[in-house]
Amino acid sequence: KAGVTQTPRYLIKTRGQQVTLSCSPISGHRSVSWYQQTPGQGLQFLFEYFSETQRNKGNFPGRFSGRQFSNSRSEMNVSTLELGDSALYLCASSTAGLAGGRSYNEQFFGPGTRLTVL
Amino acid sequence: KNEVEQSPQNLTAQEGEFITINCSYSVGISALHWLQQHPGGGIVSLFMLSSGKKKHGRLIATINIQEKHSSLHITASHPRDSAVYICAQGGSQGNLIFGKGTKLSVKP
DSSP, X not given: OOOOEEEOSXXXXXXXXXXXXXXXXXXXXXXXXXXXXXXXXXXXXXXEEETTEEEEEOSOOTTEEEEXXXXXXXXXXXXXXXXXXXXXXXXXXXXOOOBTTBOOOOOEEOOOEEEEEO | OOOXXXXXXXXXXXXTOOEEEEEEESSOOSOEEEEEEOTTSOEEEEEEESSEEEEETTEEEEEETTTTEEEEEESSOOGGGOEEXXXXXXXXXXXXXXXXXXXXXXXX
């Protein structure tokens, strides 16, 4: 079974531009979560999609958005890029579903997209 | 507020040593995850546990629900174990709340 793939792997943008990152989950996984990793803040949760619906969102400004398609592939978009958006963006997929409101699902991570904002 | 704290932040060991990394969390959890991140960024899930102990090869993960504490042990450490180890608390919506990570360097 193929793993989680992310494209592109590396991206350089300038301030004010927008960017779209893509994530293809493991076949059969319906949940995709997005994370931002920076040296200062570490890994932080952006949002999670399940069956094309955003189920949860982290504490990020509205410039960060995402969506999920019917084949479970997901995209995240960052508009009006700032220098501080330079980071490694990771997505993870899981079989998801909630067992009594509590998640026990292992997450499988993609290799990440390294975004540099100049 | 959910907080996940790890210790130590950095750890240097000689090949063959027994290694312990600790993780404390502040609220009740659904699952505690241990992740490994190698230089270059790729993250691999090592363990997901909600009680007791799990073992995979030279890696052992334990959790104490009452004390809100988990440990990751590496027996007979090897230079290829050098990586950042991250514990994460499973949130109620399937998200993860991460610790800052422990950077492990195993010298030959």
